[in-house]
Amino acid sequence: MRTIRSWFWPGVITVALLTVLAGWFLTDPIDQQLTDAANAALSADNSWASADIDGRDLTLKGVAPSEEALAAALGIAASTPGVRTIDNQATLLPLAEPFSFVITKSDDGILLSGNVPFGDSRARILASAENAMPGIEILDELAVARGAPEGFLDLVDFALSQAAQLTNGEVEISGKTYSISGTAANAADYDAINAALRAPIPGNGKPGEIKLEAAVNTSGG
Template sequence: MRALKNWFWPGIITVALLTVLAGWFLAGPIDARITEAANTALSAQNDWASAEVDGRDLILKGVAPSEEALADAIKITNEIPGVRIVDNQTTLLSLAEPFSFVITKSDDGILLSGNVPYGDTRAKILSAAELAMPGIEILDEMAVARGAPPAFFELVQFALGQAAQLINGEVEISGKTYTIRGTPASSADYAAINDALKKPLPGDAALNEIKLVPPVGQGG
């Protein structure tokens, strides 16, 4: 009986230790597989988000561009096989009220400032600015935020076209209002700017102010 006890308890202890060690060695690969699966799933539509896994608890991180994007990322990670809970440690991109965008044209070039939506809109605006005003230096001081009005990029394109007709001045979009101030390059540009502003603006924007200095020889 003593011999049986001498064999039994050390055996139990050995099995327990092996079980603990097996779990310890396997935990890393399981964490890695869940992490890889989560980040792969997120990258398809939510490249702003990233996932880390601790045991079977998934930690979601990143700056969400919208409440809808955040809800989608949480849903995706909750559906990853092996995840026990999702610890949401994300933050929401700041909301700009009003959402403003300004084009300032001077002898030094073009300054683009104010707000821009998350995503590829910044690149599209810079490309449109280069197309509208080739050869002019462009300074980018745009800040990413939520709250862009409908048809924001289309309204910016329109504003860039009008800024190109100024020698110097400023075009401002604030929420859904549109303001232009400055000196047109010619009488034809002066007329073209005013004629364009008599038509509906992109995104149903409202005209706030037109303050143009007529070129020399052009009546106000």
């Protein structure tokens, strides 16, 4: 019996340790493979999302631009082969009610403030601002949010074109309400701004507060 004890228990302990070590070394590669697969699937249409997997349990992280995008990411995570459970730690972008956009034009340049949708909208707006008012410094203080009304970018383009006709002033979009105040660069711009406001406003915009002044002619004669 002593001989049996001398080799039996050390052997059992060795096998147990080898089993634990095998599980330890095999688990990490499997988790990494699942993580890579989940993130590759998410990156196609949900670049905001990321996944971490531990022991086949997936944790979804990120800030979703919409409820639909969050649902889509959860669906992709759930369909990843090998995933056992999903812990949704993703959050939604803040909802802006009303969704606002403000252009402030002064001698110092252009200030863009308010809200901007998730995605490439910011880059598009900045490009439109530079095209409408070339050579003028543009300060971007836009915050990404949900809640942009349909036609928002069309209304922004219209606002930028009118801001270009001001020497100073402010153009504000609040939901679909469009307001403008300030001084037109000249009589022609004053007439052009007012004429555009009498026509249907792009993006289904609705006229709000209009406070325009014509430029004062200081040339004399």
